[in-house]
Amino acid sequence: MVFFILVVLRFFLLLEKNFCLLIFNLYPLFKLINDCYWIIVKIFLFWRMHVFLFINKICSMQNKKEILYHKMQFDSPYRSTIAFWDWILSMPCMKGSDTILDIGTGMGSNVFYFQRVSPEKKFIGIDQNVKLIEVAKKHLLDNFVTNISFDVGDLYNLSKEKYVGIDGIVSLQLLSWLENYEQPLQSMFDLSPRWIAASSLFYEGCLESYTTVRDYYRPDIFGNNFSLYHYNIYSLDKVKKLFFDHGYPNFYFVPFHIDIDLERNTKDLGTYTITTKHNERLQFTGPLYLPWYFIFASK
Ligand SMILES: C[S@@+](CC[C@H](N)C(=O)[O-])C[C@H]1O[C@@H](n2cnc3c(N)ncnc32)[C@H](O)[C@@H]1O
Structure with a gap:
C-alpha cells in the first residue's frame, strides 16, 4: 500500500x-x-x-540427489526389482500380457530391466517428474532400446483413450509414498487393465499405519528446513477387498525378504538391514521398519 x-x-x-x-x-x-x-x-x-x-539451489540439489538415486539402478537393478519381476512372470495370466504400463516409473530403470528379461513385451513408463522422464528418454535413444516408451503423466489424471488396451499395470515403490491407496488404485481401475501389480509396504491384518517423515537433511523448495514424505503401511485385507469390489477377485501377495546385507552408511534415508537372532533379515530406512510386499490382482 x-x-x-x-x-x-x-x-x-x-x-x-x-x-x-x-x-x-x-x-x-x-x-x-x-x-x-x-x-x-x-x-x-x-x-x-x-x-x-x-x-x-534447492531444486538443483534435490534433482541431483533424485537423479543419482535412479541412475544407480540402470547399472545394477535392486534385488527387489529382480524378485518382483520373477514373481510377476510366474503369475498365470502373464502369458498374453503384451503391453504393460509402469506408473511412477522414475527414470524407467525398472522398465529397462523388465524389457531385458522379457523382450517380447511392450512397456510404457509414466512419471509426473519431467526431468526424470527426460533422462529416461535419453537413455532409450543412447542404448537403441525398442519396445519401451516414456510419457510425463500424473497418476490422478490419466487419459483412458491414451492407455486403452494395456494388459497390466505395475507400480514399484509408489503406493506407500502417496497419501492413501484408494485414489491411486481407483485411477488404475479406471484404465481397466486385466491385472495390477505393485511393490509397497503392507501388513497382514486389518491394521494400517499412516506415517510422515520429516527429512531435515533435505530442505524443501517452499522454504521449510525439511522435506515431508509418506511411508504408509496398508492393510492387505483392506486392499484385497478393494480389488475384489472392483472386479479383481484373484489376489496374491508375497513378502519380499532381501537376500543380501545392506550396510547403514548414513543416518539419511536409505535402506539398511538388521539380522535378528532368528536369522531374519529386516529392512529399515532411518527410524522406520519397512515391511515390503509384492501384490498381484487379476480379473
Ligand atoms: C520412490 S520413486 C519410485 C520410482 C521407481 N518406480 C522405482 O522403483 O525406482 C516414486 C516415483 O513416483 C513418482 N510419482 C509420485 N506421484 C506420482 C503421480 N501422481 N503420478 C505419476 N508419478 C508419480 C515420483 O515422481 C517418483 O519418480
Missing part, C-alpha cells in the same frame, strides 16, 4: 515537478519521495533475486 502511494505521488510530482518547484518550493519532499521509491525498488529486487537463487 505504502509502495503504491509512493508510486502515485512520484508520478504526480514528476508531472508537476516544475510547477511545484516554482510555486510551493517542494523540492525536498519530491527528493525524499523519489529516494524512498528507489530504496524500496532496490530492496524488492534484491529480495526477489535471493529467493530465486535459493529456490534454484
